[in-house]
Amino acid sequence: MSTVTAPAPRPLTALAGVRRAAWLLGALSWSAFAVLEAVRHGWLAGLLAFAFFVAPDLTFLVGLSDARRMAKGQLPPRAVPYYNAAHRALVPLVLLALAAVAPVTWAPAFAALSGWLAHISYDRAFGYGLRTKEGFQRG
Incomplete structure (x- = not known):
């Protein structure tokens, strides 16, 4: 029986630090948009905004029964496709672009x-990726 070990973490380079700072700036901006929309358009x-902020990490539940057998920091492989799909910034960005050109808009x-x-932006800013x-x- 072979065991899978976690790859060694990469050192934080100057470019990686700039990327993380950019992701943090984006995270703060998207948070501000969410709060402003909530204040302007009400509780819904x-x-x-809160539900979609929390929802991407609910993908961890897919592999919950396998979690005890995983190495430290390892997500159960059957949960990976769901986790990666929920943590790709392109998905909500495309939906935002479609909403911008749609004939009907809905602020919530x-x-x-x-x-x-x-x-997604907070995850990237704090070093969590796909x-x-x-x-x-991923490295």
Whole structure:
């Protein structure tokens, strides 16, 4: 029986530090958009912003039964596709672009997508990214 070990963490380079700072700036901006939309458009916008802020990490529940057998920091491999799909910034950005050109707009949708983008941005700012097929953080 072979065991899978986590890859060695990469040192934080100057470019990586700049990237993280940019992601943090984005996270703060998307958070501000979500809060402003909630204040302007009411409780439903605030509730959706919060729900979409939390929702990407609910993908951890997919592999909960396998979690005890995983190495430290490893996500169960069957949860990886869901985790990666929920943590790709392109998905909510495309939805925002579609909402911008749609004939009908709904403010709570913008708040929800802002919350989702804030979550992704905070993850990247704090060093959490997409996962390999084995469930470890990509380098």
